[in-house]
Amino acid sequence: MALNLDGIIGDSSALADVFKVLGKVAPTDSTVLVSGESGTGKELLVRALHHNSERRDGAFVPINCGAIPKELLESELFGHEKGAFTHAIRSRPGRFELADGGTIFLDEIGEMDLSLQVKILRALQEKEIERVGGITIKKVDVRVVAATNRDLESEVKAGRFREDLYYRLNVIPLHLPPLRERGNDILLLADHFLKEQSKAKARKRMRLSEQAAEIILTYSWPGNVRELENFMERLAILCDASSVMPEDLPEKIFLDIGEKPLKKMEEIQPARSVGFDWPTLKDMTDKELKLKDFLEAIEGRLLAEALERSDGIKNKAAELVGIKRTTLIEKLKKRGLL
């Protein structure tokens, strides 16, 4: 069966190795442990695993074990019966039950408490669960896929992760390599995100200039694909021209690759007369923009500056530009920034 990798971009050999294992393991019911730095696409890969499995018509139920307070996590995973604790006014199924016939994705499993790890192990081995406060045991038919950006082997050594659970989860390890090891995928992804962002922001298709491409290939991308994605979005807001030049790239990148930041275009251009100059028609046509997009770009720059100056605090940013907080949120949403 051909793998359906809809939405996963990249043709590097590092990624091809991952797909090879994915193709073999997807149709089975084996437990899979996905590892990789933050932002490498672990969730995307796990979704692809589900969609390429026999369980594709069943539910895909993700749960972020690191984001739910530990007192609540057990009941989220296994459900609870009415009266099990103060706020348990009615019985509720947990994610394992909801995933019956499908796949449960235990994201950030490395954050899970040791006491709960025992219960996961039991669910894995016996394929049965017990709701909090329950007296009966329920059988569940669930495939378990887990992900972590921690090194679980050293977590085991440090006594923070149960060894038996680690081996039980790690039947098939899938490691997503960091973006910096995927060579030209960086450019494929950058181009993909720029295309999407140009569409979303209703502006002319943006592309990286050759020089800018060279620079982003050298950068180490510590935040991986997520960093690249956010970064392309920022360019789509802040960079007015359709061709992204090295001077449009943030200083952080130049510091990382050990080069001096290039001067911003505005700094190279002759100083404008003292005071404020309204944009001229030429400013607009130079940027190859229509009136609406030009005004949108100006608004985008002002909003981004206000947010930066107020450290992302929306109340403050709204005040700076003189609009209501709700209007600001609406505008940010429209720009895909929320």
Ligand SMILES: Nc1ncnc2c1ncn2[C@@H]1O[C@H](COP(=O)(O)OP(=O)(O)OP(=O)(O)O)[C@@H](O)[C@H]1O
């Ligand atoms: N190969 C890829 N092709 C297209 N988009 C990708 C790819 N890899 C990651 N992304 C996108 O990058 C973002 C981060 O991916 P994802 O959430 O899957 O990463 P993660 O490894 O789960 O991160 P974290 O450890 O922080 O949870 C998502 O928006 C995802 O769609």
Ligand SMILES: [Mg+2]
């Ligand atoms: Mg994730």
